[in-house]
Amino acid sequence: MDVQSKLEILADAAKYDASCASSGTEKRHSAGGKGIGSTEGMGICHSYAPDGRCISLLKILLTNACMFDCRYCINRSSSNVRRARFTVREVVDLTLDFYRRNYIEGLFLSSGIIRSPDYTMEQLVLVARTLRVGHGFRGYIHLKTIPDAAPELVAEAGLHADRLSINIELPTETGLKTLAPEKDVRAIRRTMGDLRVRLEEATEEKRRSVRAPRFAPAGQSTQMIVGADGASDRTILDTSANLYGSYRLKRVYYSAFSPIPEASASLPLAAPPLLREHRLYQADWLLRFYGFTVDEIAPASGMLPLDIDPKLAWALQHRDRFPLDLNRASREELLRVPGLGTRSVERILSARRYRQVRSDDLARLRVPVGKVLPFVVLPDHRPATRLLDGERLVERLRPPARQLELGL
Amino acid sequence: MTYLAELASPVDLEGWRRWARAFALAGTPGEAIEWRVAGEEAGLFQPEPAPLPGAEAGFSVPRRFLQLAETAICHRDPERFALLYALLQAVLRQRDILAVAIDPLVARVGGMAKAVRRDIHKMHAFVRFRAIEDEGGGQQFIAWFEPEHHIVEAAAPFFQRRFAAMRWSILTPERSVHWDGVELRFADGVPRSAAPSEDALEELWRSYYAAIFNPARLKVQAMRSEMPEKYWKNLPEARLIRPLVENAERRAREMVAAMPALPNPQPQRPAMPSLGASAMAEAQAVTRLEELRTQAAGCRNCPLWAPATQTVFGEGPEHASVVFVGEQPGDSEDLKGRPFVGPAGQLFDRALGEAGLDRQKVYVTNAVKHFKFEPRGKRRIHQKPNTGEIRACRPWLTGELATIRPKLVVALGATAVQSLIGKATSLRSVRGQVLKTDNDAEMMATVHPSYLLRVPDEALRASEYAKFVEDLRLVGEHDPSVRMG
Numbered sequence: 001m002d003v004q005s006k007l008e009i010l011a012d013a014a015k016y017d018a019s020c021a022s023s024g025t026e027k028r029h030s031a032g033g034k035g036i037g038s039t040e041g042m043g044i045c046h047s048y049a050p051d052g053r054c055i056s057l058l059k060i061l062l063t064n065a066c067m068f069d070c071r072y073c074i075n076r077s078s079s080n081v082r083r084a085r086f087t088v089r090e091v092v093d094l095t096l097d098f099y100r101r102n103y104i105e106g107l108f109l110s111s112g113i114i115r116s117p118d119y120t121m122e123q124l125v126l127v128a129r130t131l132r133v134g135h136g137f138r139g140y141i142h143l144k145t146i147p148d149a150a151p152e153l154v155a156e157a158g159l160h161a162d163r164l165s166i167n168i169e170l171p172t173e174t175g176l177k178t179l180a181p182e183k184d185v186r187a188i189r190r191t192m193g194d195l196r197v198r199l200e201e202a203t204e205e206k207r208r209s210v211r212a213p214r215f216a217p218a219g220q221s222t223q224m225i226v227g228a229d230g231a232s233d234r235t236i237l238d239t240s241a242n243l244y245g246s247y248r249l250k251r252v253y254y255s256a257f258s259p260i261p262e263a264s265a266s267l268p269l270a271a272p273p274l275l276r277e278h279r280l281y282q283a284d285w286l287l288r289f290y291g292f293t294v295d296e297i298a299p300a301s302g303m304l305p306l307d308i309d310p311k312l313a314w315a316l317q318h319r320d321r322f323p324l325d326l327n328r329a330s331r332e333e334l335l336r337v338p339g340l341g342t343r344s345v346e347r348i349l350s351a352r353r354y355r356q357v358r359s360d361d362l363a364r365l366r367v368p369v370g371k372v373l374p375f376v377v378l379p380d381h382r383p384a385t386r387l388l389d390g391e392r393l394v395e396r397l398r399p400p401a402r403q404l405e406l407g408l
Numbered sequence: 409m410t411y412l413a414e415l416a417s418p419v420d421l422e423g424w425r426r427w428a429r430a431f432a433l434a435g436t437p438g439e440a441i442e443w444r445v446a447g448e449e450a451g452l453f454q455p456e457p458a459p460l461p462g463a464e465a466g467f468s469v470p471r472r473f474l475q476l477a478e479t480a481i482c483h484r485d486p487e488r489f490a491l492l493y494a495l496l497q498a499v500l501r502q503r504d505i506l507a508v509a510i511d512p513l514v515a516r517v518g519g520m521a522k523a524v525r526r527d528i529h530k531m532h533a534f535v536r537f538r539a540i541e542d543e544g545g546g547q548q549f550i551a552w553f554e555p556e557h558h559i560v561e562a563a564a565p566f567f568q569r570r571f572a573a574m575r576w577s578i579l580t581p582e583r584s585v586h587w588d589g590v591e592l593r594f595a596d597g598v599p600r601s602a603a604p605s606e607d608a609l610e611e612l613w614r615s616y617y618a619a620i621f622n623p624a625r626l627k628v629q630a631m632r633s634e635m636p637e638k639y640w641k642n643l644p645e646a647r648l649i650r651p652l653v654e655n656a657e658r659r660a661r662e663m664v665a666a667m668p669a670l671p672n673p674q675p676q677r678p679a680m681p682s683l684g685a686s687a688m689a690e691a692q693a694v695t696r697l698e699e700l701r702t703q704a705a706g707c708r709n710c711p712l713w714a715p716a717t718q719t720v721f722g723e724g725p726e727h728a729s730v731v732f733v734g735e736q737p738g739d740s741e742d743l744k745g746r747p748f749v750g751p752a753g754q755l756f757d758r759a760l761g762e763a764g765l766d767r768q769k770v771y772v773t774n775a776v777k778h779f780k781f782e783p784r785g786k787r788r789i790h791q792k793p794n795t796g797e798i799r800a801c802r803p804w805l806t807g808e809l810a811t812i813r814p815k816l817v818v819a820l821g822a823t824a825v826q827s828l829i830g831k832a833t834s835l836r837s838v839r840g841q842v843l844k845t846d847n848d849a850e851m852m853a854t855v856h857p858s859y860l861l862r863v864p865d866e867a868l869r870a871s872e873y874a875k876f877v878e879d880l881r882l883v884g885e886h887d888p889s890v891r892m893g
Contacts, residue, residue, distance in 0.1 A: 004615050011619035029569035033589070038570040044533050045634065047645055049621040050653045052630025059620060065676055077676035080669055094612070100549065100574060101537045102567075103613050112676075173714065186705070186718060193717040193743035242715050245783030246742075258624045259660065265668035271660065272624055288785075347509040354508045361510035 001084055007094065009084040013064040013075050014110060016260070017167070018223055018253040020045075022056040022105035022140040025162040025218040035136020037099060037106070039162070043140075044105050057108040057142060058098055062086055062123055066112030070169070070180035071264040072228045072257060075112050079262045088123070092130050099139055106140030106162075107131070113146065121149035121157065128160035140218075145195065147187040154191075158198060158215035163250070166191055167223040171239040175229035179266070192247040195220045199248070219250040226280060227273045228257035232302030237283055237294045244288065254280045279304040286311055289342055290335045307398050312338040315375060316394060323383050326376040327356050338397070339371035371397060411436065415445050415489070418558040421481050428493050429466055432500060443489035472506050473499050479521040482528075482558045491517055527556050531563045534639050535578060538607035542575075549576040552603035552642060560585055564592055579603050610644040617645040623656035624663060697726055700807045704777060710800035712778035712793070717742045722773025722808050730883060730890045731771045731814040731849075732756075733805065735823040735856055739788050742779035748772050752858035756820075759857065759873065763880035766892045773808055775827035776801045798827050809847045816887050817849050821856030839879075842886075852886070854879035 023043030030036050045054035063085035064075040074081055086094075095107045109127055113120050124143050131137040143161040145154065157164060166188055170176045173185045195216070202215035222243060224236060240252045256272035263269055283304055286292040290311070297310045305313045315322065315338045324333055326348065334345045344367050348357055359381045362369045374383045374393060413427040424443075431441060477492050485491075495517050498505050508514055537549035549571070555563070560583040567576065568587055577586045582597040631649075640646035701721040707713060720737035723746055732748075740750030748756050760767050776797055781788035793801075805827055809817065819825045822835045828845050835853060843851045855876055863869040884891045 004612055007612060007615050008619045011616050015620045015622050029572070031569045031572045033572050036571065036573055038566075040566070040569075042529075044529070046533050047617065047643065048631040048635040049617065050628055050631050050649055050656065051622050051625040052627030052634075053620075053622075053625075054634070055617070055620060058616065067676055069675070078671035080672045083676075097609055098613065098616075100571070101539070101607065101609060101613070102535050102551070189717045190745065193745075197740075197743050241783045244786060245781075245788045246715075246717060248786055256625070258622055259663040261663055261666070262669040263663070263666065267668075269664050269666075269668070271664065274625055274627070351508045351510045354504070355510075357510055364510050364512065364515040 003090055003094070006084045006086055006090065007060070009082055010060045010062075010064060010086060013061045013081070013112075014059045014108075016074070016255060016258065017059065017108075017110065018053070018255040019142070019165065019221055019251070020054050020056045020059060020108065021142075021163070021218075021221070021251065023218070024250060025140060026214070028138050030136065030138050035138055036096070037138035039105075039138065039140055046103055046105065056105045057140060058095055058104045058106070059108040060086070060091070060094075060110075062091065062109060062111040062127065063114060064112050065114055067115075068113050068180065068182040070183065071266050072169075072179055072225055072260075074260040074262060076264070078264075081262050088127050088130055091127050092135065095131060095139075096135060096137070099137075104139075106137075106142070108142040110144035111146075117146040117149050118153060121146040121153045125153055125156050125160065128157065132160045142218075145191060145220075147184065147191045149191075151194075154194065154198070155215075158195075158202070159213055161216050163218040163221060164195060164216045165221045165223070166195075168192075168239070168243065169223070169225055170229055171224055171231045171236045172229070175231055179228060189246075192220065192222070192243070192249075196247045220247065221249055221251040221253065223253040223255055226254050226256050226277050228267055232298075233276070233280060233283070233304045234294070234298040234302040236280060237287065237298050240284060241287060241294050252284060254284070275306050276304075279306060279310060283310045291332055292336075308394070309338075311336070312371070312397060316397075322375045323377045324375065326378055327352050337372060337375050339368045339375075341367075409440065411441050413441055413443050413489075415443065418445050419482050419561055420445070421478055424477070424481060424489055424492065428496055431493065432496060433466070438490055438494050438497070441490065441493065443493075467500065469496065469499055470503060470506065476506065476517060476521055479524050479562075480517050482524045482562055483520040484557045485520060488520060491520070524557050524559060524562075528559050528563045530639065531555050531559060532566050534635075534643060535567070536642065536644055537576060538604040539609070540604050546575070549574050550603055551576070551578045552600055553578055553580050554638075554642065555580060555582075556638075558582070561594060564594075568592055607644075614645050614648055618648055618652060621652055621656075623652070623659040626653065626656045626660070628653055695726060696811045697808070700804065700811065704804050707777070707801075707804070709803075710778075710797045712776070712780050712797055715781070715783075716778040718745045719777050720745055720747050720774065720779070721777060721804070722771055723747055724771030724773075725769065726812065728769065728771035728812055728890075729815045729887050730769075730818065731773065731809060731812060731816075732818045732820060733824040733828060734772070734774045734820045735858075736774050736776035736793055737779045738790060738858070739779065739781070747774055751861060752856070755860060756857040759877050759880055761892075762877045763884060764891050765880055765884050766890060769890045771808075771812055771814065773805065775805060775824045777804055793823060795826070795832065798823060802827055806846070809845070809849065813847075814849055816883065817845055817851045818883055819851060819853040821859065824856070825853050850886075852879070852883065 021043055023041065025039050027040055029038035043056055045056050047055040049055060064081065065083045065085060066075045067077055069077045091109065098104045099106070109124055111120050111124055128141050128143055131141065141161045142163040142165065143157050145157060145164045145166045147166060168188055169180055169183065176183055176185050198215050199219060202212065205212035224239065226236065243249050243252055254277050256274050256277040257268070258272040259269055283297050286297055287294065292314070297314055298304060304310050315336065324337060331345060331349060334340055334348060335342065344365050347365055351357060356379050359373070359378050362372060373381060415423040473496070480492060481488055491513070495513055498513055505511060506514055509518065531553060535551045535553050537551045539547050539549055542548045560578070560580055564578070564585045567578065571587070573589070575588055577584060579598050579602055584595050584598055586593045586595065640649070704719045704721050707719055713719070720741045734748065737747060738750045738752060741747055757767055776793040780791045780793050780797065782791055817828060819828050822833070825835060825838060826832045828851055829843065830846065835855065838853045845851045855872065857876070860869060860873050860876060863872055
């Protein structure tokens with residue numbers, strides 16, 4: 001099979017992994033003339049597919065042959081999909097050829113499980129080692145980590161990779177047992193725990209000596225599939241909060257379960273719940289950067305509202321806390337105002353030390369004025385009491401229903 | 409009277425600084441200055457050439473202003489020089505004006521800088537090199553790009569850091585830049601025809617672009633806002649956008665409508681029995697204690713297993729004569745799967761050493777074998793196990809003690825006491841006595857080392873620690889076989 005056919009199969013096989021980030025790693029470059037590549041902290045999206053997803057890395061599987069039979073996965077052992085396998089050399093050449101033309105920031109390499117976890121991990125590490133040591137590649141490398149792979153393989157993976165990830169796949173063990181019978185949530189968690197220990201030790205060592213061996217400077221991440229099992233948003237967010245707290249993950253990615261060719265009979269054959277996925281990302285942000293807890297944003301019913309974002313939903317349920325005086329409220333309070341992001345809050349805090357913020361200043365801060373105004377008091381603005389109390393506020397603030405996507 | 413201030417290039421920050429410094433010192437109002445870039449067409453009026461700016465007498469401005477000016481001067485807006493001069497005057501009136509993002513002038517210049525940064529970022533992202541063979545048979549990489557602002561100088565160093573070992577050129581209508589491996593050389597713009605029109609590798613890149621797209625999640629608007637249409641003409645993959653979008657709906661519909669696939673009659677090699685760590689342990693479990701450990705790894709007797717990483721079983725010699733029982737594993741123990749390895753464990757080790765005991769000779773374990781916690785951001789806050797959880801976990805502790813048959817069990821803290829004697833008891837009422845456990849072993853109780861970490865008062869902490877070491881010394885007197893040496 002030629003490289004082009006392999007690429008078609010093995011990129012198609014990798015596209016259900018949402019992560020494509022190339023950010024958060026150390027700064028390095030090749031200006032000395034040796035090797036090739038650089039990373040500058042901020043990731044770069046070199047292209048966007050019509051699914052709105054960023055294309056930053058060459059995201060491929062080494063092989064889509066797999067001995068696991070995960071129902072949601074196009075590569076499961078019982079699937080009729082065409083199988084292919086890259087050689088190490090082919091992946092290395094593709095990465096370098098694409099990189100030299102400035103198509104990508106680096107490589108995100110994953111693989112089906114072949115022979116054994118250790119063998120699979122060894123193959124991934126071999127690619128990373130060839131790129132780093134053989135070609136002096138200084139671009140970004142993200143490697144999938146195979147649960148329970150041998151410690152020396154994990155150590156070498158961390159030495160070469162910027163980021164490591166293990167997908168938790170489903171928020172509950174029951175879900176995983178049903179849909180991915182060969183996967184073991186205990187092994188996944190043990191490996192995540194082991195990665196956190198290694199990451200923290202490496203940071204500690206770096207503090208003591210600049211020559212300390214590196215270990216995945218961009219940390220670890222994971223992915224959860226949304227909508228393949230019956231788990232509620234509440235369960236998903238509880239699992240995320242647990243994973244962030246336990247393993248200091250850089251990101252939890254949510255991936256709306258998408259119909260696949262060669263689908264298994266045990267799964268919903270429906271359009272992916274994209275809006276639900278979007279709300280989960282918003283909720284995830286609120287947990288990490290806005291001081292919200294899962295209890296506050298995920299309602300007892302277990303599902304986030306789809307028609308409005310979770311922060312607005314929270315604010316509408318806590319109208320007694322509003323309106324807030326924008327010129328006096330604390331940072332924590334401002335972060336809870338619908339429409340105000342972390343950046344605008346910092347700008348408001350900084351600006352109001354010099355003068356009062358008035359209503360026409362909001363536009364200069366580029367915040368959605370119509371959304372913010374009902375919740376704040378300004379020297380020249382006070383929302384009508386009945387506005388904040390009225391049921392019609394929801395109507396006013398709900399984004400107009402529109403078809404999610406139109407053609408070009 | 410209007411002065412004419414001429415700049416050497418559209419991004420001549422040095423020239424602008426020289427003029428602006430002189431004008432500001434002379435108190436020249438902004439309206440009296442016409443900024444012009446050398447070689448660009450003059451207006452209708454021919455203003456007075458300005459007097460050459462005076463000596464280096466000067467003033468200082470915040471570093472932040474210069475950084476802002478360096479970026480904003482790359483903007484295409486012809487007003488930029490005048491706006492920057494106005495901002496300079498504002499800064500001289502109020503040095504920290506840049507912190508006031510709501511100031512109209514600050515907001516306007518800030519917005520220009522933001523547009524320039526975005527343009528630079530998009531250039532870093534969307535430049536596409538095409539390889540050609542040069543006279544020497546080597547490879548040369550050439551890109552054609554059309555930036556919106558005057559950013560070629562500002563964007564070039566990035567490519568130098570990244571592609572230092574390549575020879576490359578980026579050509580634009582206004583400016584071009586060449587890297588020969590030694591230095592960056594800037595030159596005038598060139599027409600598009602000066603750049604190569606294809607590269608054989610682009611077919612492969614397009615294959616990748618098509619394969620990585622999921623037709624079931626069409627989000628054209630999201631793509632457009634990050635990759636505006638103006639860039640498409642220079643992106644080799646962009647010619648696929650239209651057909652991919654047009655066919656997406658049909659492909660997605662077909663996937664949804666398709667009957668579930670029948671399993672492959674010749675599936676991939678069936679999964680081998682998992683070679684995970686627990687399975688390996690199972691295969692090797694030979695002793696009764698190892699068997700217990702393996703069973704405990706899959707314990708579901710209470711709900712604590714689900715949010716935790718793993719069961720943390722006891723550790724130490726099979727036939728230790730002394731067993732220490734703590735409360736439950738903490739954050740580190742949960743991650744590493746071993747008891748007493750976190751901060752409290754380290755304090756415990758130190759105290760053992762000071763009391764003359766050998767950790768290698770004793771068995772350490774916990775009353776509850778999963779970490780109970782509440783996630784709080786990036787941390788996990790320890791929570792005390794309740795009676796039900798202690799009871800659910802008791803069979804494991806009882807099993808450990810029945811197998812090891814120690815002479816002495818040391819309870820560290822009230823939870824351990826409760827588990828060992830079967831009822832909630834205050835530590836104070838039993839500390840310093842020798843009691844009997846259900847297994848007929850002797851039992852002593854002292855504080856849990858994590859208590860010592862939490863005593864806020866330093867003097868009290870030291871005296872509590874001394875008492876703890878004293879209790880451990882008593883253990884050594886009771887059973888000299890666990891002493892060091």
